[in-house]
Amino acid sequence: MNNKPKKLKKMLRINVVYSIIFLSFTGLVLRAAYVEIAKGPTFRNAEVNTQFVKVAETPQRGWIYDANGQVLAWDTPSDNIVLDNFTVIPSKTLHNIANQLAPVLNETPQKLYHTMTTDKTDLQIPLATNATKSQIAYVVEHNSDLPNVEITQTYQRQYPEGDLAGQVLGYVGSITAQNKSTYVDKDHYLVSQKVGITGIEQEYESTLQGKAGDEMLTVDPSTGTVQTVGSAPPALAGDNIQLTLDGHLQAQAQNIVLNLIKQQNNQGLITNASAVMLNVKTGGVLSMVSYPYLNPNWFTDGKPITTAQANYLNSGAEVNNAIQDRQNPGSTVKPANLLTAFKQGAMSPATTLYDAGRLFIGTTQLNEDMNMVFGELDPIRAIAVSSDVFFYQVGLRLGKWFGSSASSGGTYPPSDGSYQHYLNTDFAKGLNELYQGEWDFGLGPKTGIDLPNEIGGQFYIYNTQTQSAQQYNLQASEASIKKTGEYPNNGTPASLAEGGIGQEQEFTTMQLATYAMTLANNGKKLQPHLLDKVYNSSDTPTNGAKPVSTYKTKVTGQVSGSAQDYALIRQAMYEVTTGGGDATANGLFTNSPYQVAAKTGTAQITIHGQKTDNSVFICYAPLNNPQVAMAVMIPGGGYGASLAGVIAKQMLDAYFDEHHASFMPKSDWTSTQIPSSWTSSPANQLP
Known part of the structure; x- marks a missing residue:
């Protein structure tokens, strides 16, 4: 067999390969020569002039979601130009910075100087948020002329x-x-990081706040090019949290409260209001309304508070x-x-008392509200009509003051001796x-709700x-009686x-709801x-x-x-x-397809020197x-059923409609989405 053709083919392939390799190396050498000789000065100039900048990279803050997974708070990235305010900066230096930076930031020198000197408490004063690449390049190129000015990458809440x-x-x-x-x-923390100041943001700061890192940027002053090289180490975002708060119900509730307040003849007297709805099975807060309302964006958008906003905030919105x-x-x-x-044996379910419309305690006369006379009452009827005379007697019997009636002032037990000794013993007990x-029901102590400053x-x-x-110091009185048998008082x-x-007594709406x-x-x-839940970032x-x-x-x-x-x-x-007619909230739920256990409250208070009702x-x-x-409290709102009760009724309707309760008409059912009309609703229109 002749192998010569095969050997010739093999040699031909080898020669072709060698030729390709030779040509490739030749091309590389020629390219290298071109780069070195023709373009070398340009590249060497770029290498020398390109500046590497390490920018502190703040972490993305965890997002806050409502019970239905809708976002209530989030972060957007922002490159900022800031003034470090760690030490006192001479006024002349600040003027120079303002004059140089103003045209770059599209501001007047006067306004920029005002920004740098208005709030001296911040360790870093924002001069520009969402800075452009050309603005960043300018600051880097002129860093020697702009002392204390630097670039930070952060997030805007x-x-x-x-x-x-x-x-x-x-x-x-x-x-x-x-x-x-x-x-x-x-x-x-980095001084550029934002921290929770109030509310959930403050309460769960350690959960929401991530870990800072560093980002490397390259800046070519000749072209104004800014490029990200990488992060070392990278910033770590905070965890996300989900609340029990129902955004749809909250929106409904805020509109309900505002709309009903606006319908009151004395709306100018109502300076604040609150309403809380809780999940009976879990204790989760479904809705928490505090009027007047507050827009947190006012504090995070980088804009100064306007005069109108400042006046509004002074009304107690925070x-x-x-x-x-x-x-x-x-x-x-x-x-x-x-x-x-x-429980104390002062009364029993079978007790009946006669309400004649008034009661004497010594020489002090206490009257039934609106001079009503309810007659003979048992405990159930006394609650239904909210008899004051009946519950005057509840307190008096607990304190062993007997004999008070519409014509007699009553007295203390003879065994107590002097009146002062009675006050120190049986009265205090x-x-x-x-x-x-x-207190046992949660009226008095803080509820422990996971919010600061309760x-x-x-x-x-x-x-x-x-x-x-x-x-009156309840704990001090109890301790004194336990120790000595008395609590001296007047x-x-x-x-x-x-x-x-x-x-x-005075309690908060959260305590009443609890x-x-x-x-x-x-x-x-x-x-x-x-x-409710915590999730990874x-x-x-x-x-x-799966939540963390x-x-x-x-x-x-x-x-x-x-x-x-019970x-x-x-x-x-x-x-x-x-x-019936005498019941304090009779008729309020007449047309409701669900039954309600309730109690009204009408307390006499004073607002701006004017007597009114809570x-x-x-x-x-x-x-x-x-x-x-739930509990609703409207200082200045009149009788318990006339405003607070109506708010409660409408909030209950909103809750059952959203949860598609079988007893609610299907035509009234709603979704769990925050209404699309919320943004333009009266409750979201602030100065």
């Missing part, structure tokens, strides 16, 4: 739904000289009235006080039983020496009566809360991811009482809405299988 639950969400702000030790020195404003609860405390009277009964309630006593009301038995109807929830649960106390409530953690319902106690006693109170609160309403529904409990 935004609240896409405006003032929806504004006080609940809170807002973020700059690190200042006052809190630098907390964040920068202790937790290694206060979360649901947890930071306490008012007299009025008759809403009567169910708790009745249960206390049962009775007042403690009354107030402790309310305040507790207060109890009072009338001091006959100073002729004024003074705060009170009057009239405080027992006034305490019996809710005129000697109390209503405890009544709905037959004494089982749940911790109210806003946090890359996960959301809507992408099917989920809130577990916390049972914080049990208010003692027999099943029969059943009586439930029936009494039901008759508040169904008990409109209060607590309730839970449906009656036999409660899903939600």
